[in-house]
Amino acid sequence: MLQAYFNILVIFLLMFVGYWLSYKxxxxxxxxxxxxxxxxxxxxxxxxxxxxxxxxTRDEFMTLxxxxxxxxxxxxxTLFIxxxxxxxFHISENRKGTFSTMVTCSNTIFIGLPINLAIFGELSIPFVLLYYIVNTTIFWTIGIYLIASDSPKMEEVQVSFYPLVALKKIFSPALLxxxxxxxxxxxxxxxxxxITGFGTYLADLTTPLSMFAIGIMVYFNGIKNLKMNKDIAGVLIGRFVFSPLIVWLLGQWIKxxxxxxxxxxxxxxxxxxNSVPILARTYEADEEFAASSMGYSVLIYMLYIPILLKLIF
Structure with a gap:
């Protein structure tokens, strides 16, 4: 357990390097x-x-x-909740779709993959990808529609929404x-x-580049610009309480x-x-709400993850 905490600390230090080099x-x-x-x-x-x-092996994977x-x-x-x-709690009208998307869909790759590798090692990667497949599918179909629904120009936004775009996002190079x-x-x-040697060098870039990217995003969103309100608090409760609790409960029923x-x-x-603020800006939803929610969720996660590990181990 102590080693897992140290591994997670290394991950967050990489994020701070990205933040610091952005500051410089x-x-x-x-x-x-x-x-x-x-x-x-x-x-x-x-x-x-x-x-x-x-x-x-073939047999091991078929059980996944x-x-x-x-x-x-x-x-x-989680979406229905x-x-x-x-x-x-009377979430603002121009935030409802973005709120539901942020509560439902998580950062499964840029933070999820490095954290799971730090805790469980490479054996966790197929399970990470299983969650990623579902998460990405829901995000680029239901999620993007909900974010677009926050736009004051919803009818115009609907015209620009193409299923093929969502399909391309789902069948990403990672999934391929x-x-x-x-x-x-x-x-x-x-x-x-x-291929093994060449691919290993490239694969080893995944964690540092992912955490650098998150550090850069946090810096340019601006910690000083983060503004807490009841809607953002609802996102954090959904992400860190409702979502994992539902998974745990289902795990008691589905073995x-x-x-x-x-x-x-x-x-x-x-x-x-991390795509939510970008899409909120694209579809003229509440970008500040999306960016503040993402920023707070990343910063609070650093304090939250040790507590979560204590609960599940």
């Missing part, structure tokens, strides 16, 4: 976009491919997908790397040494391996999805 003007806001693209399109696909082909029910049900239940919460690795493993093919359930709980309690 080494990194710009566009640097975060560049790091994000490198992770999503290059380092993460190799990480997924190498992990699947080196750590799992039985657990996909938990993230799917938990996220749908967010609808009730925003009615009871996973699928190729899965096919490779099912066919019992040997991975060439050149899955202990490691899988622990990873799902960690994934469900991640900070706000």
């Amino acid at each position: 003007q080494w990194f710009s806001n566009r640097t975060a976009d560049m790091f994000s693209k490198l992770v999503l399109n290059l380092s993460l696909p190799f990480s997924m491919f190498l992990n699947i082909t080196s750590n799992f 997908f039985s657990g996909i029910t938990i993230p799917l049900l938990s996220m749908l239940l 967010s609808f009730g919460y925003r009615r009871i 790397g996973f699928i190729i690795g899965l096919i490779w493993m099912m066919l019992s093919l040997r991975v060439p040494t050149l 899955v391996p202990e490691l899988m359930l622990q990873v799902f709980i960690i994934q469900s309690a991640m900070p706000v999805q």
Whole structure:
């Protein structure tokens, strides 16, 4: 347990490096976009491919997908709870869709993957990806629609919403790397040494670049600009209380391996999805609310994760 805490501390130190270098003007806001693209399109696909082909057999992997029910049900239940919460606590009209999206969908890759690697090691990666598949599917379909619904120009926004865009986001390079690795493993093919060596170097970039990107985002959103209100408090309660609690309860009913359930709980309690402020700006929703919610969720998460680990171990 103590080693897991030290590993998590290292992860957050990387985030602080990203924040500090942004303060020193080494990194710009566009640097975060560049790091994000490198992770999503290059380092993460190799990480997924190498992990699947080196750590799992065909029989072991076939048992994994039985657990996909938990993230799917938990996220749908969390979404419905967010609808009730925003009615009871009178969430502002121009924030309702963004609120529900932030409560339901978490940052499963840029923070979720490094944290799970720090706690559980590489065996957690397939479980991380299972949650990621559901999280990404819901975010780029239901989530993006809900954010767009906050726009005062909802009818115009609907015209610009294309299902193919959502499909492209769901079938990202990371997921394609996973699928190729899965096919490779099912066919019992040997991975060439050149691909293993080259891919390992790229895969090792995933954690530092992800945390640098988060540090840059936190800096440019501006800690001084964060403004707490009841709506943001509701997002934090949803992210850090309702979401992991629902996963845990489902895990008592749907039996899955202990490691899988622990990873799902960690994934469900991640900070706000980092794409939400960008989409809020794109669809003319409440960008300040989205950015403040993401900022607070990242900062509070540093204090929250040790408590969560104490509860699940």
